[in-house]
Amino acid sequence: MTRPILELRPGQHLTLTPQLQQSIRLLQLSTLDLEAEISQVLADNPLLERDDEPSSVETQAESERESSVQDDEPAAERETPVDEMPGSGGVYPDDDSSLPEAARPDTLREYLLGQLVLTRAAPRDATLAALLIDELDENGYLGSPLEEILGWLPADSEPDLDELRAALSLLQSFDPIGIGARDMSECLLLQLRNPDLSRLPEAADPKVLACARLICSQHLALLATGNNARLCAAVGCDEATLRAAHSLILRLEPRPGRAWTVPAADYAVPDVIVRKTRRGWQVTLNSAAVPRLQINGLYAQMLSNQKESAHAGLQSQLQQAKWMIRNVEQRFDTILRVAQAIVERQTAFFSQGPAAMRPLILKDIAGELGLHESTISRATTQKYMLTPFGTLELKRFFGAGVSTDGGDATSATAVQTFIRQMVADENRAKPLSDSQIMEKLADQGIVIARRTVAKYREALRIAPAALRKAQASAR
Helix, strand or coil: CCCCCCCCCCCCCCCCCHHHHHHHHHHHCCHHHHHHHHHHHHHHCCCEEECCCCCHHHHHHHHHHHHCCCCCCCHHHCCCCHHHCCCCCCECHHHCCCCCCCCCCCCHHHHHHHHHHHCCCCHHHHHHHHHHHHCECCCCCECCCHHHHHHHCCHHHCCCHHHHHHHHHHHCCCCCCCCCCCCHHHHHHHHHHCCCCCCCHHHHCHHHHHHHHHHHHHCHHHHHHCCHHHHHHHHCCCHHHHHHHHHHHHCCCCCCCHHHCCCCCCCCCCCEEEEEECCEEEEEECHHHCCCEEECHHHHHHHHCCCHHHHHHHHHHHHHHHHHHHHHHHHHHHHHHHHHHHHHHCHHHHHHCHHHCCCECHHHHHHHHCCCHHHHHHHHCCCEEEECCEEEEHHHHCECEEEECCCCEEEHHHHHHHHHHHHHHCCCCCCCCHHHHHHHHHHCCECCCHHHHHHHHHHCCCCCHHHHHHHHHHC
């Protein structure tokens, strides 16, 4: 009989230092959320306090910025006070939302983390799931591939792809159904996995449910064309089943994070300000948005005269206060660097307007600054820039490229600007169809598909031509 052998196996734990966790969280917060976070820390940590007096260095720097404007610039082009610049009282006019503002105590992140706490997941799985929650966009989608997320996780933790898939599966079991999907197809299929028959009565018919699942998995693009005959042939069902399946799909939520989407505020505090100087377009931090923090001098003096062991609790709070100050500074430094890189890439926009927006993706800025794309994403979400054209979210400067006949590329934002202008100038009695808009864009050298026009039109919250005509007739 063999004797049992005691075997010791080294284990790995996914750990992020508290300082790193705080740095990531602060970068992700909006200016208003940051202020709330700082207020809470100030209430909990007596070692940290506000520095209400601007430093002489800041005053000097501001003076230098004021004097950097060309003396021979026309008065209209000189630096304008923040509260007098166009759009300084609000966000870009196209950022409005049709969703009513509801009083919700939780953000989507907080709602999901609350569910995560109630699970019996292993600590490692819970940590990975929390990281995935931080990567969700405002619609509840996981924007980055799992392989990419795996690449920026700490190497010493040695996570593998299977563990990430398990964490994603855990996240996708949370409410709202469809959360954590990587595309619309997966989002709809998650909702059809165990459908609520009281809300989705069509799913009670197994044939209809099977047809809807097949459409969502393979034929969403064909469904969008409206060619029912071709779709029936593709999925192998009769027209009645197809209509029921279509009705079922229309009841699904393509944006599970919609309920937690914060509508664009009537007022947004810009994080950075763009001004034209003799050196070109320059970016500066908005001093009103940057909190000034410092260590409480009385406590610091007391701790310096005592042994470390005498006030272990205060020593810990001192360290946390230093981390907070450093991470807040790092947050705004990152935002400033990202904003300056954006301005350098989008100089034409600041000189000519939205129609001159160039194609730009997160990878471009990440490569230039030596940062990860997820960092750029956090630094541009709910961060605002005061420009001559209003206060814009930094994310508005990013968009895929659209080819032109001349061989150059223009941004999706520029194309949307053209579409918005075409619809604004159209004959209300005979509104432009998506095909007609496509032809007008082609005349300008921008060749895109009709479905792409429809996608951009929907992103601009412009109704289809038939509905616009009906609305005009009703007036």
